[in-house]
Amino acid sequence: MLEKTYINKxxxxxxxxxxxxLFMMMCIPVSICLYYNVWPDAAKVFKGLLSIVPxxxxxxxxxxxxxxxxxxxxxxxLSFVTGNIxxxxxxxxxxxxxxxxxxxNTEEGEVISTIAIAASSITATLILALGVxxxxxxxxxxxxxxxxxxxxxxQVLPALFGALGAGYFTKHWKISILPIAAGISVLVFxxxxxxxxxxxxxxxxxxxGAQIMYKKNIV
Amino acid sequence: MxxxxxxxxxxxxxxxxxxxxSQALFFMIKAWKQGRKIGISSATLKNTVAxxxxxxxxxxIAILATVITLxxxxxxxxxxxxxxxxxxxSYEVTAAQSALNAxxxxxxxxxxxxxxxxxxxxxxVMTVGCVMPLILVPLFLKKIQSKVGKAANTNAKWADLMSxxxxxxxxxxxxxxxxxxxxxxEIIGDGAGLxxxxxxxxSIIIMTVLQRICKKFEIxxxxxxxxxxxxxxxxxxxxxxxxxxxxxxxxxxxxx
Numbered sequence: 170m171l172e173k174t175y176i177n178k179x180x181x182x183x184x185x186x187x188x189x190x191l192f193m194m195m196c197i198p199v200s201i202c203l204y205y206n207v208w209p210d211a212a213k214v215f216k217g218l219l220s221i222v223p224x225x226x227x228x229x230x231x232x233x234x235x236x237x238x239x240x241x242x243x244x245x246x247l248s249f250v251t252g253n254i255x256x257x258x259x260x261x262x263x264x265x266x267x268x269x270x271x272x273x274n275t276e277e278g279e280v281i282s283t284i285a286i287a288a289s290s291i292t293a294t295l296i297l298a299l300g301v302x303x304x305x306x307x308x309x310x311x312x313x314x315x316x317x318x319x320x321x322x323x324q325v326l327p328a329l330f331g332a333l334g335a336g337y338f339t340k341h342w343k344i345s346i347l348p349i350a351a352g353i354s355v356l357v358f359x360x361x362x363x364x365x366x367x368x369x370x371x372x373x374x375x376x377x378g379a380q381i382m383y384k385k386n387i388v
Numbered sequence: 389m390x391x392x393x394x395x396x397x398x399x400x401x402x403x404x405x406x407x408x409x410s411q412a413l414f415f416m417i418k419a420w421k422q423g424r425k426i427g428i429s430s431a432t433l434k435n436t437v438a439x440x441x442x443x444x445x446x447x448x449i450a451i452l453a454t455v456i457t458l459x460x461x462x463x464x465x466x467x468x469x470x471x472x473x474x475x476x477x478s479y480e481v482t483a484a485q486s487a488l489n490a491x492x493x494x495x496x497x498x499x500x501x502x503x504x505x506x507x508x509x510x511x512x513v514m515t516v517g518c519v520m521p522l523i524l525v526p527l528f529l530k531k532i533q534s535k536v537g538k539a540a541n542t543n544a545k546w547a548d549l550m551s552x553x554x555x556x557x558x559x560x561x562x563x564x565x566x567x568x569x570x571x572x573x574e575i576i577g578d579g580a581g582l583x584x585x586x587x588x589x590x591s592i593i594i595m596t597v598l599q600r601i602c603k604k605f606e607i608x609x610x611x612x613x614x615x616x617x618x619x620x621x622x623x624x625x626x627x628x629x630x631x632x633x634x635x636x637x638x639x640x641x642x643x644x
Contacts, residue, residue, distance in 0.1 A: 218486075221517045272547075281432075294409055
């Protein structure tokens with residue numbers, strides 16, 4: 170039962186580190202208030218929170234349920250502390266699973282996705298730290314609308330998900346058509362819908378479609 | 389000295405970065421040892437690290453660019469801290485905007501915040517708004533994982549299909565966004581249009597070609613880099629098209 174003990178340990182480490190991260194996060198506004206000796210009017214802070222918390226916290230529930238099975242245990246603990254899940258950590262983990270040719274939700278998958286997401290977190294944190302410290306004066310010029318690099322950065326998500334999708338579509342083209350068509354149809358009627366709100370919709374449609382095709386022996 | 393970019397703020401950012409890197413290193417070392425124990429080769433593990441690091445470069449620079457977009461109002465450091473922890477750009481922008489509006493700054497993020505209390509309030513709202521996952525994950529992850537694990541163990545073929553379907557659902561949302569999504573009115577290039585579709589298609593084609601090459605010529609070392617390379621090449625295509633096509637074509641965003 171080696172696997173059991175490793176997974177159990179991951180949950181212990183994960184809980185301790187996530188709660189430490191939670192404490193650290195709360196210390197940031199507290200220390201800003203202490204250091205600058207300003208305490209913003211609680212009523213106004215509450216008002217600011219009121220307009221976002223119901224939506225954000227509901228999305229949090231959906232995100233945890235949707236992403237956790239894909240990220241693996243270690244990957245989930247790391248990803249939710251560092252954020253940028255759908256645009257970085259999750260695709261990075263999927264890429265690693267594909268390369269290593271292992272499945273999610275197996276012991277191998279758990280190890281590979283944890284290592285991939287850890288490597289990604291470290292790289293992203295270093296790039297951001299270096300970027301903020303060293304390139305702060307240059308960056309606005311690079312990403313400014315008139316810069317030749319601007320179109321590249323604006324298209325980072327289509328570039329990322331095209332490459333990631335290519336592998337999946339060739340392998341699973343039958344179950345790919347429905348969720349893509351559904352996603353596009355939803356946006357035809359609600360073009361401004363944020364991608365964060367669209368993800369649960371396409372994931373659920375994709376799961377239902379695959380389930381039906383599996384039952385009917387189409388896949 | 390601007391209080392938003394004081395030494396104290398940089399100290400906070402540094403401490404948060406050290407925490408994140410230590411946590412990731414800890415998990416990586418433990419997973420590495422476990423991987424070796426269950427028979428995954430060192431080469432596979434090393435490839436995973438190298439390809440994941442390379443994969444991360446372009447999105448991380450894109451995240452860095454979003455730090456800059458928030459920096460006008462909040463300085464560099466607070467957006468930096470917020471974007472290396474929890475959430476992502478859409479949460480942070482909404483939260484900061486909501487806090488500033490509550491303080492009566494109608495311009496929100498379009499103007500520099502000079503009031504320390506408003507700045508502190510933005511830090512509070514951005515933090516409290518985003519912490520929910522850090523409460524849910526320690527409470528429920530173990531249960532979610534064991535349920536998924538049980539389902540996966542009983543029918544491996546079905547479980548594989550379902551996990552592929554979940555991934556495809558995620559990818560489909562972003563593809564739909566590139567084909568038919570609407571961007572912000574003021575920003576050129578963020579809505580679905582000629583460039584987003586061209587980048588998407590270029591990326592799919594380059595990736596497919598690279599995968600074929602890897603397979604046909606049995607180039608093992610190239611495999612882990614096929615994805616990051618396709619991505620960067622497709623971004624290059626976007627840059628090139630923006631340079632050579634007439635401006636009115638490049639700016640087409642059919643949904644606005």
